[in-house]
Structure formats: C-alpha cells, structure tokens
Amino acid sequence: MDVDRRSFVAIVLSAAAFAPALNAASAQTDPLPSWSEGPAKQAILALVKDVTTEGGAGFVPPAERIATFDQDGTLWVEQPIYSQIVYCFDKVPDVAKAKPELEHVEPFKTVLSGDRREIAKLSMDDLVKIVAATLTGMDVEAFQKEVSDWIGKARDPRWRRPFTDLVYQPQIELLAHLRANGFRTCIVTGGGQDFVRVYSDRVYGVPVEQVVGSAGEVKYQYDAHGEPILMKEPKLLLNDDHAGKPEGIHLVLGRRPIFAFGNSVGDREMCEYATAGDGARLAMLVLHDDADREYAYGPAQGLPPSKVGTFTQALYDEAKAKGWIVVSMKKDWSRVFAFAN
Incomplete structure (x- = not known):
C-alpha cells in the first residue's frame, strides 16, 4: 500500500502518542512491581x-x-528499636511530671537522662516497667488521641521522616x-x-x-x-x-x-x-x-x-x-x- 509523506508522519506521531498509554497499561498488569x-x-x-x-x-x-x-x-522498619518503644520513651517525662518520685527511680531516671548509650543497655524488665507506666492509667480514647498526635509529629532518626x-x-x-x-x-x-x-x-x-x-x-x-x-x-x-x-x-x-x-x-x-x-x-x-x-x-x-x-x-x-x-x-x-x- 502506498503511503504519502504526510500520512506517514501522521501515523508515526499517532503511534508515538499511543506508546505511553501502552507502556502504562503494561505496567499496570503487574500487581507487584x-x-x-x-x-x-x-x-x-x-x-x-x-x-x-x-x-x-x-x-x-x-x-x-x-x-x-x-x-x-x-x-x-523495626531497627534500631520498635517505634512503640520510642513513643513510650517520649512519654516518660509526662509520667514523671505526674509522679515526680519516678525521676530518681530506674529505669525512668536513665530515660530522662537522654543518654542513648545507657538507654540502649536497658533490660527487657526495664522496658516492661516503662511500657506499663506509659501505656496504662488512661481511658482508651485519650490514649488513641495521644498516639495519633505523636505519630503525626515523631520522626525516625535515620531518615528524618514520619x-x-x-x-x-x-x-x-x-x-x-x-x-x-x-x-x-x-x-x-x-x-x-x-x-x-x-x-x-x-x-x-x-x-x-x-x-x-x-x-x-x-x-x-x-x-x-x-x-x-x-x-x-x-x-x-x-x-x-x-x-x-x-x-x-x-x-x-x-x-x-x-x-x-x-x-x-x-x-x-x-x-x-x-x-x-x-x-x-x-x-x-x-x-x-x-x-x-x-x-x-x-x-x-x-x-x-x-x-x-x-x-x-x-x-x-x-x-x-x-x-x-x-x-x-x-x-x-x-x-x-x-x-x-
């Protein structure tokens, strides 16, 4: 079939315009790209x-x-420590404010010091005490609001992202x-x-x-x-x-x-x-x-x-x-x- 120059250019341009759509459709066929x-x-x-x-x-x-x-x-991501534990650490100052005596009691004293090396040495028993103090003693809806506020502001130290x-x-x-x-x-x-x-x-x-x-x-x-x-x-x-x-x-x-x-x-x-x-x-x-x-x-x-x-x-x-x-x-x-x- 004979195709003049103008028709040939039109066909090429049409194909070029259609190619991205074809590529996009192909990409969408893979559910796990x-x-x-x-x-x-x-x-x-x-x-x-x-x-x-x-x-x-x-x-x-x-x-x-x-x-x-x-x-x-x-x-x-779970490294270097679970995000929920970070939340608990961040809540310790509030708990200590409500109960000032905890400022001089371990493991709260170590967390309040901000010394990351010492915090990293805390035992599982220490973490259990911190979790118990920061995740209880409030109503469920108040807790949900606190977590929602915290997770909207907290940032991972490596990527500096939520x-x-x-x-x-x-x-x-x-x-x-x-x-x-x-x-x-x-x-x-x-x-x-x-x-x-x-x-x-x-x-x-x-x-x-x-x-x-x-x-x-x-x-x-x-x-x-x-x-x-x-x-x-x-x-x-x-x-x-x-x-x-x-x-x-x-x-x-x-x-x-x-x-x-x-x-x-x-x-x-x-x-x-x-x-x-x-x-x-x-x-x-x-x-x-x-x-x-x-x-x-x-x-x-x-x-x-x-x-x-x-x-x-x-x-x-x-x-x-x-x-x-x-x-x-x-x-x-x-x-x-x-x-x-």
Whole structure:
C-alpha cells in the first residue's frame, strides 16, 4: 500500500502518542512491581491463582482467604528499636511530671537522662516497667488521641521522616493485591493492639477489627462527668508473640490463615499454624540483608546478630525444610520504600 509523506508522519506521531498509554497499561498488569522476578514473587502469584480459580483443586471461598502479617520488620522498619518503644520513651517525662518520685527511680531516671548509650543497655524488665507506666492509667480514647498526635509529629532518626513513611512498598502492593482477590488482610503483631489500631487503616488499609496485638486489660467505669469509659489497666491480657500469635488469631479472627508473613523467631508459630491446614497455603519470612537501603541483621546466614527482630539460623533452616519462602530484601525487593528508589 502506498503511503504519502504526510500520512506517514501522521501515523508515526499517532503511534508515538499511543506508546505511553501502552507502556502504562503494561505496567499496570503487574500487581507487584516492587517485587523482583523470582521464586518469592511467583509463589505469591501462584497462591492467589490457586485459591481464586473456581473449580480448581486449590480453590478457597473468600470468607476463608485470611492473610496475616506481622508488623515490625515485616510491614515497616523495626531497627534500631520498635517505634512503640520510642513513643513510650517520649512519654516518660509526662509520667514523671505526674509522679515526680519516678525521676530518681530506674529505669525512668536513665530515660530522662537522654543518654542513648545507657538507654540502649536497658533490660527487657526495664522496658516492661516503662511500657506499663506509659501505656496504662488512661481511658482508651485519650490514649488513641495521644498516639495519633505523636505519630503525626515523631520522626525516625535515620531518615528524618514520619515512622508511617517507613512502610515497605512491596508489602503495600502485596496487601492491595491480596485484597483485590478476596483476601482479608490482618496484622498480627507483638506490638500493642491499641497502638497499631490508631493508624492501621490509614497506613495499611487494615481496619481496626483485623488487628491482633498484645493487649492489656481494660476496665469499664465512669469519668468525672458520669460518662462510661474504658480504662487501660496495667495487666497483660494477651502477649501476641510466638505461640501467642496463633492464640490471638483464634480469639480475634476465628479462622486459621492460609497465608502468613513474618520476619523473626516470634513469627515461627504463626507460620507453622497457617501452613498446618489443608489446601493451598503459604508462609513467608523476610530476611533483612540490605544495609544500604534499610538494615542487615539476623544472625541467619552470617548476618549481624540483633535483639530486635531476631532471625536465627535455626529458623532459616526450618523455613527451607518446610517450604516456607525466605524473602531476601536485597534480592527480592527492587524497591524498599515509596520515597526512595
């Protein structure tokens, strides 16, 4: 067919104009663009395909498509210390103001000193005392407001950004992809249930009723105006870590998950519980092996040891033996944060 010069130019320009739209459409076909091509990404896509294919051997009704995610170290940064502990440290001056005698009592004295080296030496028992003093003794709604105000102003010392910016982009994409395929995505964290519920919907798209976390008792009583309130009591109701995670899942969600995602020894039992059922199931653990874009710690695979988010070699070996997918942050995530390449 003969094409004159003017027609040829028009065709070329039309094709050039249409190309970006084609490229954009192509990009949208990948629901997990921040995941590198490899076994981890393929395992996710295969699970979703299996459980959503009606008539297939792996089909799972939408009501039973439960996915559980640890938060710290799995959905957002947990180093060098959990963000909730930072909140607790920041609250110590207020607690000491209300109870001046605490200024001379450890571990409050050390926290008030501001000496980071000494604060880093605090024991788990010390941290428990600080948590009990800063997370109790107020009504639930007042606590929610305080956390909301704090998380809107607090900044991570390394990136100088809000903690809620330090969520992993690959996981945000994964949560969205699962929900688009009929999954109920849930957070199952060793952190405080009331703390995480303040921002879970806004940051992760996870509603408060799908957050399972460590929880203290609350007591129904009346305020000075005779209005009913729930007061946070200094007594632990559920320690949502290790075996406490499956227990919490049962108590709050009422169904065994078919997909579990964690990053440390505290998530072992959740992965075990999720994969013990019948049908298509998947457990994943993210290994922090990227010191440049985030942090590197283990001590699995010779990585530096860490008290925060410990991933032991024993857990790594068990995961490999049981077919749980170990996700390398360095290899499997082409992007870590939305704000950085």
